[in-house]
Amino acid sequence: MGKIAFLFAGQGSQYAGMGKDLYENIPEVKSLFDSAEGIRPGTLTQMFSGTEEELKKTENTQPCLFLADYAGAIALEKNGIKADAVAGFSLGEVVAMAASKTLSTDEAFKLVCKRGKLMQTASEKVDGVMIAVMRMDKEELIQLCKEYEVYPVNFNCPGQIVVSGKAENIERLKEVLTEKKVRFVQLAVGGAFHTPYMAEASKGLKEELESEKLYNINKPYISIYANKTAKPYPDGREKVVETLTEQISNSVKWEETLTNMAQDGVDTFIECGPGKTLSGFVKRTIPGAKIYNVSDLDSLKLTTEELKNNA
Incomplete structure (x- = not known):
């Protein structure tokens, strides 16, 4: 061992x-x-x-x-x-x-x-949300985050990155992810942490x-x-x-x-x-x-x- x-x-x-x-x-x-x-x-x-x-x-x-x-x-x-x-x-x-x-x-x-x-x-002070995004190309997600003014914050494992930011911006990102048929899960946390x-x-x-x-x-x-x-x-x-x-x-x-x-x-x-x-x-x-x-x-x-x- x-x-x-x-x-x-x-x-x-x-x-x-x-x-x-x-x-x-x-x-x-x-x-x-x-x-x-x-x-x-x-x-x-x-x-x-x-x-x-x-x-x-x-x-x-x-x-x-x-x-x-x-x-x-x-x-x-x-x-x-x-x-x-x-x-x-x-x-x-x-x-x-x-x-x-x-x-x-x-x-x-x-x-x-x-x-x-x-x-x-x-x-x-900020209405923040975090979502875990599954199986999306890392560079593509990072670019989307810049576009929608949110942050890729937790690089958990291959195929899973957590995105954090203002709730309104995360909602806009969710719509795009849904259109792209990318799975995401909202986390049970109370803020836009690690931003x-x-x-x-x-x-x-x-x-x-x-x-x-x-x-x-x-x-x-x-x-x-x-x-x-x-x-x-x-x-x-x-x-x-x-x-x-x-x-x-x-x-x-x-x-x-x-x-x-x-x-x-x-x-x-x-x-x-x-x-x-x-x-x-x-x-x-x-x-x-x-x-x-x-x-x-x-x-x-x-x-x-x-x-x-x-x-």
């Missing part, structure tokens, strides 16, 4: 009840969740019984998903499965910060709460992180791959802050990230958190990769048993 990577899910994968059975059965997960509840009261109620609309609100989605994602990694580590590298999709990158010990767990949770609020505020409309949120998060009294940024003990560059994080506090904060208003190079991880020896990818979206991206990007996911006790048991049997 080659290297193992933990992948952390992003917005759109949330659902009420996520992480609940891990919380109830794994003491380390319970400790994480209870500590977070002390920092942000009401988080567990939102996670376990929040409405779809409540969980879709960015300032709620991000702290809730942070915990659900990180719970998967903690559960795996308790069962003797450790990562050689980590990457997180959008907000999942903050989870990767905690998993790589770049930030302490409490610091990472506080940061994701701040990130969610900043992005919520920015999203309220210049998030510049204010990016600036605010940078100001937050620049306070050394609030956040101690450590050298990661394992490789953490950045959305913005698709490469391992650079050394030095200033470069780490720049890479993490500029991610908010820049494209997510996920397909390239997975390719780089595979080239660096990763052949086993474990998605931590709700859903199997990232697992699907791996399947379409890295042929022959071993792919698992951990979102609850059943998937944890299945993953750990298969990995130990294949060791």
Whole structure:
């Protein structure tokens, strides 16, 4: 077996009840969740019984998903499965910060709460929408985006690019895609993320992180791959802050990230958190990769048993 990577899910994968059975059965997960509840009261109620609309609100989605994602990694580590590298999709990158010990767990949770609020505020200033466009020529789509003043933001895997922008412009693009018989799916997110409309949120998060009294940024003990560059994080506090904060208003190079991880020896990818979206991206990007996911006790048991049997 080659290297193992933990992948952390992003917005759109949330659902009420996520992480609940891990919380109830794994003491380390319970400790994480209870500590977070002390920092942000009401988080567990939102996670376990929040409405779809409540969980879709960015300032709620991000702290809730942070915990659900990180719970998967903690559960795996308790069962003797450790990562050689980590990457997180959008907000999942903050989870990767905690998993790589770049930030302490409490610091990472506080940061994701701040990130969610900043992005919520920015999203309220623009009626934004994101759609996943399937199986369209990349260059043709990029040209259409320029024409309709929207942005190709998430390069997920071969044949899937997410486009983000103002709702009115996205609607115009949808009409063209429909005429061209190109399939698209609207995402369950609350803003035009990873676009210049998030510049204010990016600036605010940078100001937050620049306070050394609030956040101690450590050298990661394992490789953490950045959305913005698709490469391992650079050394030095200033470069780490720049890479993490500029991610908010820049494209997510996920397909390239997975390719780089595979080239660096990763052949086993474990998605931590709700859903199997990232697992699907791996399947379409890295042929022959071993792919698992951990979102609850059943998937944890299945993953750990298969990995130990294949060791």
